[in-house]
Amino acid sequence: MKRDAELYPQKTAVVCGSNIVSYSELWQKVLEKAAELPKNEIVVFRASQSLDFLLTYFALHVNGSVAVPMEKDVPEESFQEVKDLVTKSKTPLGSADILFTTGTTGKKKGVIISHETIIADGENLVEGQGFTHNLAFVITGPFNHIGSLSKIYPVIIKGATLIITEGMKNVNDFFSALDLGFEKFATFLVPSAIRILLQFSGEKLKNYASKIDFIETGAAAISLSDMKKLCEVLPQSRLYNTYASTETGIISTYNFNDGRCLEGCLGRPMSRSKIVITDEGLISCQGKTLMSGYFGDEELTAKVLKDNTVYTSDFGRLDLEGMLRLSGRIDDVINTGGFKVAPTEVESVALSMPEISDCICVAAPHPILGTALKLIYVSVVAVSKKEIALYIKARLESFKVPFYYEEAEKIQRTFNGKLDRKFYRK
């Protein structure tokens, strides 16, 4: 950023609402922010869609501190829990961020990301998707998620422009961003956001076709019909489906607007990454984009990160062209709208409600999300779904609150008493 401030001082670095900040102003503001923030510490903060988020994030790095951006609506109790967990501890030298994700047991996992990883992710994206100096990248998702956070890096590497929006709730804001006077635009949209755009604003999106250089999707499976529709609406744009996770970094990407539109294809590994398929058919990744480990959990780190390889829970194969084809997950984690949710975490909160005696959280089809959470529950006294939803919402992030509720007389269990998840997948 310091280099960008010297090379392109007047170039617009960030647009956020009415705030328009050049690279020289951005660097100055980051230095001012750095003076207010702690040095060489681990700092937990809420990730808002704002210029202040960027200033805090960069200032912490300038100070040699580690940034821990949390979901902006994370309940205060969970926020404090993470704060207490990390602030008195140490991370390996060169650590930049700790990003918290959900583990299979519902326990939060702090993924440690190094500065080297950030640069490798940025370089992978610059080369793999063609970020350029005259590009304006529109951020629509939360900054504590790698999908949006990772786009800061290639933008800074190329001295391009970042436009921060509040998300896809007010689609007018998204289109207003595309009305700003930049030469070409790109964005990252989870598949449900693409669904929203195609279903409710497909015609309008067509008007912007010549301005949209590329759109990247990822974090969840996009349907073939939406891929095809997007190709029709934006015939000249590059449309990428990317394989990435907090643990592996940005690994591979595929432009499905290539005339073939291959479903489930995530492309060839980028230049700083390598994919190896294990004997069990699981995807493992190597290269400089990998995490440094899980914060304070050596046992889990040793299980997932061995010999500079991250072993994922995703099934996949490499096709004859060396492109990754994804086929599912080995564990019970449910991907809803790009967020991974451990059903056990939802079930544990629901069971703490006195009115509920048993329950199971399962995946259910949803017209926008693709997959939504559904809670099937047994109640001891009458309880409305609104009461259950509000109870869970007070204790978990909003994306973990089930969308559907179904009362049942009993929950199916296996012969040894475990929840019979396979029964509910039928």
Added chain:
Amino acid sequence: MKEKILNLLEDALPMVDFSSEFLFSAMDSLSVTTVLAILSDEFKITLDAEDATPKNFMNLDSIVALVENKLKEK
């Protein structure tokens, strides 16, 4: 009409408090989209994403007014 809309929306989005006077800020993109989809379907009106403005989604009354205006336009 208001009660019918409230029942429909509360059934689909139990976590949203439809008595709020700051409804738009209390909703996420999925909730907003769900409201659009349910109302379009129920009242056979055309609602697109640009109708989901903070003004139109300020409270339940403004959503009802949006539906009534769209019905008049039919």
